[in-house]
Amino acid sequence: MLQLKFGLKRAATERPAFVMGIVNATPDSFYAESRGGVERALQLIREGADILDIGGESTRPGYTPVSVEEEVSRIIPVIQAVRRESSIPISVDTTKLEVFKEAFAAGADIWNDVTALSGAKKNNGEDEKSSDGTAASFGEPSRESALFIAKSGVSVILMHTGQAEVNEVSDFLGQRAVFCLANGVASDKIILDPGIGFGKTREQNLNLIKAPLSICAGRYPVLMALSRKRCIGDMTGRPAEERLAGTLAANMISVQNGAKIIRVHDVSSTIDTLNVMKNLR
Numbered sequence: 001m002l003q004l005k006f007g008l009k010r011a012a013t014e015r016p017a018f019v020m021g022i023v024n025a026t027p028d029s030f031y032a033e034s035r036g037g038v039e040r041a042l043q044l045i046r047e048g049a050d051i052l053d054i055g056g057e058s059t060r061p062g063y064t065p066v067s068v069e070e071e072v073s074r075i076i077p078v079i080q081a082v083r084r085e086s087s088i089p090i091s092v093d094t095t096k097l098e099v100f101k102e103a104f105a106a107g108a109d110i111w112n113d114v115t116a117l118s119g120a121k122k123n124n125g126e127d128e129k130s131s132d133g134t135a136a137s138f139g140e141p142s143r144e145s146a147l148f149i150a151k152s153g154v155s156v157i158l159m160h161t162g163q164a165e166v167n168e169v170s171d172f173l174g175q176r177a178v179f180c181l182a183n184g185v186a187s188d189k190i191i192l193d194p195g196i197g198f199g200k201t202r203e204q205n206l207n208l209i210k211a212p213l214s215i216c217a218g219r220y221p222v223l224m225a226l227s228r229k230r231c232i233g234d235m236t237g238r239p240a241e242e243r244l245a246g247t248l249a250a251n252m253i254s255v256q257n258g259a260k261i262i263r264v265h266d267v268s269s270t271i272d273t274l275n276v277m278k279n280l281r
Contacts, residue, residue, distance in 0.1 A: 002016065002018065004018065004188075004260065004261075005155065006110055006155050007108075007110060007154045007155050007189075011089060014278060015271070015274040016255050016274055016278055016281075017255045017259055017260055017274060019051070019261075019270050019274070020050065020052070020053050020091065020261055020262065022227065022263060023040050023052055023054045023078065025037050025055065025056050025078055026058045026074065037074075037078050038077065038081040041081070044267050045082070045086050048267060048268065049267045050088070051089045051261070053110075053263055054075050054108075056072070056093075056094065056099070057071050057094065057095075068096055071094060072099055072102045079103060079108055080106050080107070089110060090103075090108045091108070091111070091157065092110070093114070094111070094112070097144060097145045101148065109154055110154060110157060111155070111156045112159075112193075113157065113158065113159065114195070114198065115159070116141060116159055117141035117158065117180075118139050118140070118141055119145065141179050147184065149180065150180075150184030151184075153186075153189070155190070155191060156189060157192070157223055159192075159193035159195045159198070160195040162195075162199040163201060165204060165207070166204075166211045166214050170215045173215060173216060173220075177219075190220045194215060194222070196208060196225060197229040197230055197231055202231060205231040209257075210253060211257060212254055212257050213257060222258060224254040224255075224259040224263070227251075227262075227265045229243075229247075232246040232250060233246075247265075247266070248269060252277060255274070256277075
């Protein structure tokens with residue numbers, strides 16, 4: 001049985017990985033079927049998601065930045081509605097401490113930050129092809145953010161951005177994890193995301209999908225966010241709407257190689273895949 005701590009909640013699953021369902025409370029996320037609010041969140045819960053990841057600002061190429069107020073207005077009603085129905089762990093995909101504070105007050109358990117606590121986006125986010133999107137360009141991590149995570153007891157997902165080989169991703173995320181530990185964050189509240197598609201080359205993406213246990217030597221659970229991304233399209237030659245089969249295959253490989261959480265648009269199909277993996281071990 002796989003067990004992890006999400007905020008103050010301890011979760012367990014008989015499947016080989018936890019399933020994080022994507023709820024994009026935005027009008028411009030790259031996969032239209034992921035867009036929605038309360039109804040999408042409740043549907044993913046009915047499908048069996050272990051965690052919800054709710055976002056109010058897209059990270060697709062060419063995303064439109066939104067204000068703190070706009071982001072809060074998009075996600076808080078969704079969190080509140082979910083909390084009236086379920087105690088499921090809720091992750092919030094935001095780069096802004098001010099937004100996450102509001103989300104935490106409404107019932108969020110996990111801060112999913114694509115900047116690894118640096119607090120500002122670089123280039124155009126998810127699947128950005130430019131070559132200068134290095135993690136270092138985000139600057140130093142925020143001590144205020146780390147202290148809030150420590151005090152509130154939430155979990156944090158630290159993501160790498162930019163071109164890098166597996167060892168470089170591991171080194172960067174290890175440094176951010178050490179920063180969190182030094183500011184009081186418990187080790188069992190840290191989750192690492194190698195940042196598939198965020199400025200990386202095709203070869204770097206493929207190597208990372210195959211190497212979750214190489215990231216910080218497996219000291220922290222690794223989240224893989226591959227769902228319908230451009231790297232899946234590069235391998236299959238299909239548009240986002242037709243990348244489900246490729247996504248399921250890539251997620252299966254990442255889980256076989258040690259990923260503990262997979263972030264997906266298609267919860268029901270992912271659970272079927274994991275159930276087959278569980279029975280064929």
